[in-house]
Each structure stands twice: as structure tokens, then as C-alpha cells.
Amino acid sequence: MIKKIVAISCFFLFLIGSANPQELRGTWLARNTLASKESLAKAMDTIAANNFNTVYVNLWSRGYPLWKSDVFFAETGVYIDPTFQGRDILAEAIAEGHKRGLHIEAWFEYGFVGGWSGNQPPGGKGPIFNAHPDWVAKKIDGGEIDNSNFYWMVHTMPDVQNFLIAMCTEIARNYDVDGIELDRIRYSSLQYGYDAYTDSLYRAQNNGNPPPQNYSDTSWIRWRANNLNQFMVRMKDSLKAINPHLNISNAPSLYSASGYTAYNDYCQDWIGWLHDGSVDNIQVQSYVGSSNSFGAILDYIIQLVPDRTKVYPAFAIYPGGVQLSETEIKNFVTVTRNKGFKGNAIWYFTDLAGVFPFIKQNVFTSPNYPAHSQANWREFYKIVEISNTSNAVRTGNWQQSTVFGYNGASFYADNSAPATVDYYFEVPADGYYEVYTYNVTAVNRTDSAHISVFDSSENSSIYYVNQSDANLRRWVKLGDHYLKAGRRNVVTISNDGLKNGKFLSADAMMIVLNRRLSPSVTGVGKEENEGVKKKSIKTFNLKSYPNPFNGEFKLTYTIPAEGTTEIKVFNTAGELVRKYDKTENEPGSYEINITANGLASGVYFVSIGQAGYYETIKIILNK
Structure with a gap:
């Protein structure tokens, strides 16, 4: 337990030569690497030592967050997966990864999956479904559990979407994370989408007609995909409003060199996400065992997405349970480079253990930076x-x-x-x-x-x-x-x-x-666009009372220098519900009354900012 009265300290600038073009070199950390602080730290050291630069850390898994989540607690009364009680996997990953210059992305591996039967008592579906039994997605035959023993949340339901957005925005507000990688933003299969809420929504938008009984109906696939596309736009808008420098990515699969399998089989329109800008980039996962097949898939991607800078081809070390040869691993990376893509992601970290020496000596022979990032973003x-x-x-x-x-x-x-x-x-x-x-x-x-x-x-x-x-x-x-x-x-x-x-x-x-608070630093010396003399985090002293409140609350704060002060109020979905711009003539203490007219009862976040630094507190409205 840390008792804060105030704090700070440490840093190192490691320069990487510019002989090689920047490229993504990513890998995924699954649960089996997170068992202890020491195993996580060793993984980060190993990844950096072998010239990788990006780590996707599993943080939404089997129906639980792996960080201490106030959002999840508000819904379920549980903060974190009981397996990791007393820890904060994201905080640990950031500390251990950033000290090696690695980019850390929060991997929401399970996406719309809300529960797994393997960590629940018989008949249990998971804490989110204990709190919200109506959130369980259903198949055309009324079944709920899928072939992997997962229970999925209703994709179209606003409360479900808001819940996922709120968990992501919680991370964006509270952690200096480099990105959020979404996963399983899709249906488990085309058989899903027949719950009561989706049925009523479809009828409301289609002249009272029910969803087609043919679950492969092309218009029905399109309708479900459109709802996921709208969700992705809301997710992007919510995250970028908090941190415009956050890298938003997704990890869809492509199983064919001739068909849009993610869309045709799972209603996942990742090409649409790239076109509408709801993701910054995509790690397209393929499961083929030869570089020739991999190259054919990349040729197909080029037909679908002409802008290769937005796509990072990803591949498995053990496709179909058979390990790629060292020669083929090199060939996979070579064909990626030759076809104009800017890097690869390779899964999983544990599968790389036996081939790290070969990769460092023959493939990733020197350190490098992700292609989508400022070169020295994590070198301070x-x-x-x-x-x-x-x-x-x-x-x-x-x-x-x-x-x-x-x-x-x-x-x-x-x-x-x-x-x-x-x-x-x-x-x-x-x-x-x-x-x-x-x-x-x-x-x-x-x-x-x-x-x-x-x-x-x-x-x-x-x-x-x-x-x-x-x-x-x-x-x-x-x-x-x-x-x-x-x-x-x-x-x-x-x-x-x-x-x-x-x-x-x-x-x-x-x-x-801290890149969340100082995104404009580009080199040694002053931060770009520095507007005021900045001081310690304690100087805002942001407080509200009463809290909880009913109808109106008073916000008090102290500013370090004259200038425009920006005050914003967000709901748990990351949507802006109030905004105030105030010009203070001199440093000192101020207060403002904020009303709750038009707001529903619930949790909100108040953020104050000046010259690029923001401080946020939580408030509760009880009407």
C-alpha cells in the first residue's frame, strides 16, 4: 500500500541507428507468462534483448480484467481475475516494458466474450452474466455456449458496448499505455444474433420483420457487421478523446488467399474499420505453414487494402501444432518486407523461446522502432x-x-x-x-x-x-x-x-x-508547445463536493499559472457530457458549480487540463 503525500524519479536515452526502416516487431503475452512478477519481467527483458519492440499483454481474459478495474467492480463487485488478486498486470507490464523501451499495448483478447465455463462452478457463466443475465448472446437454436466453452455478450446491446468502451477508456485515462489492441470484435459464428434484444432491434429497423432464419443470409451478415462497425467508431472516438496518441489496433484473422473469411464467417468487417479510420492499424493473423501460402495471403490483402502501412501481417510459430522451421520464419519476414508491409506480429512469446537466437542473428539483427510511432517514443x-x-x-x-x-x-x-x-x-x-x-x-x-x-x-x-x-x-x-x-x-x-x-x-x-502527459517531447531539451511553467501533479488539487451528489456539485481546483483551463465531464462510456473553458488571470484556487441537468444517475469522470497536463477524479450522481 502506498500512502501518497507526493512523488517522482529516473531515465535513459538509448539511440537506435536509422540504417533500417522502422517496422513493427510484435508478440503476444498470454496468461501463462503472467503467473508471477518475475516471469513477466523476464519476458519483457527477453523480448527487448531479441530486438522486438511491441508487446500485446493479455488484460481482458476469460471474463475478467487483469488490472484493478473500477468499471468491472461497479458491474460485478469484483476488481480483477481472482488468479491475480493483489496484483495489477498492466501496471507491472508498463514498468517492466518501458524500462526496456518497449511499446506496451493492452490486449483485450476476449472482446465480446464475457465468460468461460472453465473458471466457474457448474452452470456458472461468469461474474458479468451473474450481474446481467440478459447480456448473454444466443444462437438460432437458443443455445448460449460455443464450441470453445465461451459465453458471448450481446453484440448489439448498448449497455454491453458501453461496458467494453468504459473498460478501455479506464485504461486510457489511468495508464501510460502505448495502445489498445481489440480482439474478438466479431461473432463466435453466424449462428449467433438471435437473442431477444437483437431480435427487437432488427425488427425495429426492418419494418417488423424478424432476423432471417438463414443465418448465412448476406443482408443479415451485413446488418450484424454494420453494428460492429458502429461500435468500433464509438470505441475509437471515445479513446482518442482521452488520448489522441493512443494506437488503436485489432487482430482479425484471414484464413484464405481468396475469400474475406473474417466477414463471411464472423461478421467482422476489418476492411471497413480501416476505411472509416476506426483503427490505426490491424494485425491480420494467418495460420498457414509455408511462406508461399503466406505470400499469397499478403497478395490478397493488397487487393483488399491498398495502403499497406495500416496492415501488419501476423503469423504463428506453431500453425496447426507444427513448428515452422527457422528458414521459414525468416522467409515469412522476408516476404512481408518484400511486399511492402511495415512489420510483423508473431505469436506467442512462449512459442518463440527456442527460435529467439536465430531470429536475433538472422532476422531482427538490430533494434528498431514500430513503423506507426515516433522513432524515440519510448527511449526517455x-x-x-x-x-x-x-x-x-x-x-x-x-x-x-x-x-x-x-x-x-x-x-x-x-x-x-x-x-x-x-x-x-x-x-x-x-x-x-x-x-x-x-x-x-x-x-x-x-x-x-x-x-x-x-x-x-x-x-x-x-x-x-x-x-x-x-x-x-x-x-x-x-x-x-x-x-x-x-x-x-x-x-x-x-x-x-x-x-x-x-x-x-x-x-x-x-x-x-509519461507519454500520456508529455506526448510532444521529441528530443533532448524542452517539450514542444509548452504553454505554462509546469509543476507537480499536486498543484491542481481537484476536488468535488458533495460526492455523491444530487442535482449540482461544486468543483474546486488550483492552477499553476495563468491561461485557459479546460474542464470536461465524461460518462463511463467515454462520451463527453459537459465542457467548460475558463481563462484564469493568475495562478491560485478557483471553483465552479456544475449541474446534472439531463444526466442519468451513475459514475462520471471530471477532468481538468492546462497546457497538456490533465488530472481526473470520479464523481457519482444519485438522483
Whole structure:
């Protein structure tokens, strides 16, 4: 548990040569790699060491989120998959991946799948269906479960769509993630679409006629696909309103070099998504076992989508359960490059284990950046290890510990005399940074390690970190702080307030440029379009009262400098329901009354922004 009174710290600029064109080199992390913090960290290190640049991390799986989701809790009373209780897979992936310069995309693997019989008691469908039994999709024969033992949510129902959008926008607001990859935005088969809600919607739009009994009817396929297309547009609009730099992608399949199988078999019109701009790019998955067949599929894609920059061909290491030879793996990548596509995604990470050395030596021979991204987007980070005595300056009585830290032995101190470690960073560019401590835990450690963070305005922030809870081991984020380029003391850990009989651990600290808050940084020095002198995250001090409220609430806030302040109110689907632009003449504290006229009861989010930085709080309307 972190008790925040304020925070920040660390960073490193790793330059990659421009000899090779930028290309996507992606892979997927499935549940079997997420069993522990250590296995996830090792995966990220391995992926980066073998010159991949993008990781799709499983975060919506088998009917549960793998991050602590307020949206899911509001619907079900459950925060996270019980398998990962006490963890936040997305926060861990961001910390471990961004310290290696990797792009991290939240993979919504299960899309419209709301439950799986394999993790429920007999007859159970999953927590979302326990809360909303009318959300279960039905087949033409009235059946619900599919051949993979999945239960799907009703694709056309607004509440279902809003739920999925709300989970995605929750991530976009709260995490410095590089993208969101949607998956299974399709039907399980053409037999689905015969639930009561879809039936009534179809009748309302088709002169009272019911859905065709021929589930392969072309107009019926088109109608279902159109509803998914409209959902994708709403998803894109909701996400881009929060973070216009977020990469929105999807992972459809293509099983043929002569037919639009995703559409014909699953009502999935990914070509339409590319045409209307509801995705930034697509990872088209194929399951063929030869590069000749793969090349034929790419030729077919070129016929369907002339703009090859929007499509990343994806392939399996084990198509049909048979491993590709090393030569064929290289051929798959070569044919991709030769046909003008800008990279590949390969699944899964665990399947790559035996061929990583070959790929690094013969295919991905040097680091590279994703084709859709600014070249150095994820290169602004730095780690100061405890062994670096020039930048981790110890004073007082520190002893080397037998408890291993980030990269070697950690240190510890008691309360017999004052003890501190000052961490100095060479901050590469002006911007907001995520500040992390590498938390070394043990049963005899303090539950309130005193860590101070200093921003560029000399503001001090204090965090208290629990070093006795093993669930909080490894990287723990302290907070977001604005730092200016140059060498400076960003973090200090001290034994202030340390209790008798307890010890304080000290190890590495890290800073990573927060791209959600500082998207315009392009190189060493000032952030582009910097409008005001930016200060620590604490300066907005955004509050509302009463909360919950009925009819009207008062919003109070403090701004760091004069200029236009933007206040927005969003619903849980990410839709903007209120907007106020206010010009403040001078820094200070302000308030505004906001009414709920025309709004339904429920959860809303209020966001305040100035000069590119935003802070958000949750409010509840009870009418």
C-alpha cells in the first residue's frame, strides 16, 4: 500500500541507428507468462534483448480484467481475475516494458466474450452474466455456449458496448499505455444474433420483420457487421478523446488467399474499420505453414487494402501444432518486407523461446522502432542503481543485504542514526515522468518507507511505501512529476520515522517519460508547445463536493499559472457530457458549480487540463 503525500524519479536515452526502416516487431503475452512478477519481467527483458519492440499483454481474459478495474467492480463487485488478486498486470507490464523501451499495448483478447465455463462452478457463466443475465448472446437454436466453452455478450446491446468502451477508456485515462489492441470484435459464428434484444432491434429497423432464419443470409451478415462497425467508431472516438496518441489496433484473422473469411464467417468487417479510420492499424493473423501460402495471403490483402502501412501481417510459430522451421520464419519476414508491409506480429512469446537466437542473428539483427510511432517514443528513461555511488549517494549507516535487489545486493538501515540515499538523474528532456522505486521486501522491513520526490519547481512530495508486503515487490510507481532536463536530485529515501526493530531497504530508482502527459517531447531539451511553467501533479488539487451528489456539485481546483483551463465531464462510456473553458488571470484556487441537468444517475469522470497536463477524479450522481 502506498500512502501518497507526493512523488517522482529516473531515465535513459538509448539511440537506435536509422540504417533500417522502422517496422513493427510484435508478440503476444498470454496468461501463462503472467503467473508471477518475475516471469513477466523476464519476458519483457527477453523480448527487448531479441530486438522486438511491441508487446500485446493479455488484460481482458476469460471474463475478467487483469488490472484493478473500477468499471468491472461497479458491474460485478469484483476488481480483477481472482488468479491475480493483489496484483495489477498492466501496471507491472508498463514498468517492466518501458524500462526496456518497449511499446506496451493492452490486449483485450476476449472482446465480446464475457465468460468461460472453465473458471466457474457448474452452470456458472461468469461474474458479468451473474450481474446481467440478459447480456448473454444466443444462437438460432437458443443455445448460449460455443464450441470453445465461451459465453458471448450481446453484440448489439448498448449497455454491453458501453461496458467494453468504459473498460478501455479506464485504461486510457489511468495508464501510460502505448495502445489498445481489440480482439474478438466479431461473432463466435453466424449462428449467433438471435437473442431477444437483437431480435427487437432488427425488427425495429426492418419494418417488423424478424432476423432471417438463414443465418448465412448476406443482408443479415451485413446488418450484424454494420453494428460492429458502429461500435468500433464509438470505441475509437471515445479513446482518442482521452488520448489522441493512443494506437488503436485489432487482430482479425484471414484464413484464405481468396475469400474475406473474417466477414463471411464472423461478421467482422476489418476492411471497413480501416476505411472509416476506426483503427490505426490491424494485425491480420494467418495460420498457414509455408511462406508461399503466406505470400499469397499478403497478395490478397493488397487487393483488399491498398495502403499497406495500416496492415501488419501476423503469423504463428506453431500453425496447426507444427513448428515452422527457422528458414521459414525468416522467409515469412522476408516476404512481408518484400511486399511492402511495415512489420510483423508473431505469436506467442512462449512459442518463440527456442527460435529467439536465430531470429536475433538472422532476422531482427538490430533494434528498431514500430513503423506507426515516433522513432524515440519510448527511449526517455533512466535507472539509477544503488551500486552507482556517484548518483545514489548514501549517508549514514547502510549495510549490504542478503536480499537481492534490481541488479545485485540491496542495502538496509536501522533507526540508530540518520540515514539517507539521494538519487541523481540526468533528465534527458523537459516533461512529466513516472517515478518508480524498486521495492525490496522482507518480513522485517518497514511498512512505511519514507521516500521524497523533488520536481523542477523545488516542490517536495513524500510517499510511504510498504516494504513488508511481498505483493509489492519489484517496481512500485510513486507518481508523475514534471522535471526539466539536466542533472538533479529527484528522489531521496530516508529512515525518518523508522520504528524500532524494523529496517529500511534501499535499491534502484527509475524515471520514465509519461507519454500520456508529455506526448510532444521529441528530443533532448524542452517539450514542444509548452504553454505554462509546469509543476507537480499536486498543484491542481481537484476536488468535488458533495460526492455523491444530487442535482449540482461544486468543483474546486488550483492552477499553476495563468491561461485557459479546460474542464470536461465524461460518462463511463467515454462520451463527453459537459465542457467548460475558463481563462484564469493568475495562478491560485478557483471553483465552479456544475449541474446534472439531463444526466442519468451513475459514475462520471471530471477532468481538468492546462497546457497538456490533465488530472481526473470520479464523481457519482444519485438522483
